[in-house]
Amino acid sequence: MNIYINEQIQEIASDVNVHRLVTEVLQLQIGGIAVAINESVVPRSAWKSTTLTENDKLLVIKACCGG
Numbered sequence: 156m157n158i159y160i161n162e163q164i165q166e167i168a169s170d171v172n173v174h175r176l177v178t179e180v181l182q183l184q185i186g187g188i189a190v191a192i193n194e195s196v197v198p199r200s201a202w203k204s205t206t207l208t209e210n211d212k213l214l215v216i217k218a219c220c221g222g
Contacts, residue, residue, distance in 0.1 A: 159212045167207065174202035177215070187218035 190197050191214040
């Protein structure tokens with residue numbers, strides 16, 4: 156299925172949850188990551204229970220240090 160991650164289309168398996176997307180598909184460390192689906196923030200406690208659906212629009216933000 157197709158989803159949009161930061162406005163870029165990406166094809167993923169149909170049974171992917173947010174946790175799996177972040178850790179396996181995007182290969183990011185969980186710390187400092189925020190995810191919104193269709194303009195609604197998904198709390199980290201809900202990542203494993205939130206399954207993605209066709210044409211979801213995700214915003215994935217990674218915090219970084221700096222000034």
